[in-house]
Amino acid sequence: MNTTYQRFQFSLLIISVFITGAAEGMLLPLVSSLLERSGVSSIWNGLGSTSLYIGMLIAIPLMEKPMRKVGYKIFLIGGLALITLPLFLFPIWMNLWFWFMLRLCVGLGDSMLHFAAQTWITIDSPLNHRGRNISFYGLAFGIGVAVGPMLVRLVDYGTAVPFLTSGIFCTLVLFLLFLLKNEYPECMEDKSTSNSTLFSRYKRVLTAAWSGFMVTFAFGFLETSLNNSFPIFALRHGYDLNALSVLLPAFVTGGLITQLPLGMLGDRLGRNRLLPVITCVGTLALFLTGVLCDYFYGIYFTLLAAGLMVGSLYSMSMGFVSDLLDKTQIPLGNIIMTICYSIGSMIGPISGNLMINIMPNGGLFYGVSFLLFLTSISCTVQAIQLHRKGSSFQKTAGVSNK
Template structure:
């Protein structure tokens, strides 16, 4: 960030990501809490939470060409608007299907905003500083996710209060985005839209980076299981709203403590070594959360430790996938990451709530630990495969 404008641009981008994270972090636990108090079954509650990520999943494959035509600025503005407007509409009617439609809209906006921000930041980041730069992105989003659940306490002042406060801050940032200069991404030419050409592009990216995509899926599962299923677990196990508001941010706060340091460590020692190790240790910590789930401080400290290990998993995965891809493949890599993240987010609430029903107490945490362990194993297997085909040597020879 060499000029004052570039520093302002980067600061505004990560501020936008923070506000988006806070809105998302508020939305899942607040809605889950309200529906649980209105005696909505846990599985149906989880299905309703899927809608946010269904919207994300449906929108992601459609974004590459529109962003190339509109540019980063307009794409960010449209995305944030699609998040802001529903926030003011949620309090109008407490109905699971009305909220289902609104959350699909939020999912569309969330995908647009993150795709533009991720692509802008990733492509502009030098490879040697990519982990540090992207870690600021992850730190900002994580800080928002940590702040969001704290708004659950505002339900004591009225159902509409958390939604209105979140919508107000989104509106402020929406107007600030107008100050940015519009820039256009250097995306790969996709004029040839034949099925064979699209299949070839997707196949190349998936072959090169599938372990990073699996890790992103696991993080999506983890995040929504925590934000949606954890409030239901807490309420059914005698934890108060105040206790829930303290426990929910523990994982994210742990991630914030190590987000930037892990990004810098990844730049130095290589994310291909760091990522599977952190996933392995994180899965062990989450399994311990299951063992200690009846104790407030047992949950708090094990979730804090898990957050320190894998709370920055998404930004580490983003840097890792970018390391594995050529420059012109990075936007498509981001699209596939968001698809995998959305799929994990869809599976998370339903699976988590099902585990709560059938394995009382610790089942939620054992399920998350299993997915993170599978992500670690996939990284090791993929890297062995890449090493056999001398993929890393070819990347080094090409100067990437």
């Protein structure tokens, strides 16, 4: 495979991640806002939002063997197709349960596409460029999520316009994916399918990278709490959709600014040293968001500061988990990451809405900051464990060999 094609392949993977991030970033606030306007209770609204992540959770444990058989390309195409079709169906009927099923389908497709893309990128990346390449992945997804809420403004031209606009762009990228050459992941470390072997594989991976999975869980919780529960919080505090479209991307914007610098800094200094620090500072920023929640600029700047620190946690956790695992364990590590992300994402909207009801002024942000604080502690504990082991410290820390 020539270098030009490799760049084309990488670029197309990044574009596909961007477009799905935009679709997801639009769906969560748009659907929750429309349902809130139509009188759906915040609890049912939050439960409906979990469907996207239920779809991810159902699909991801079953993907390892199928992708090994059909290859990355087929998984990418199938995943994006499952995202694209529901976008054209959303405007047909505004109904909580109909939208629940459509978001379930989007979750299945999102899980397929991201599993294929992140495994392909992670395994193909040389160790000394892994953090950088994964940062591009996270940057693309982050820009997509930042662009997504801006599409909410198109609802002024009709309820169907944001859905159809996103669907058209997804269709264009879907056709481009057919230009890729299909490739297959390396053989997994164990081909046995017995329950005992499967359990032992999961146990080894979980034991090796448990704090990295905690980071992924926390990011899923954080992201969906902001995307789903924050619009409800904002509307109840008198902010309109235009204000929401400015406030909500603030967190993502912060993550975009530091995505590449933190990725390369992690390559150089070690992700296990960097993660405890940025999660601790992110905890403080989100706590201050709760304190200043009655002030527009207070929310904006504290969310921006939180994004600067923890807006790139997903890509950081991808790199960290990959550093802690053998190459043949990476696909399974990606599966567990997606499971943790999905569980966090399912719990996030429900917990966020409950915190809004229990403590209307700032409860959402206090709850999220507490979970992030626990994440910082978990990263610190595993960093100490790795330091004590000593023998493979630099390898597991993700320090560049340069």
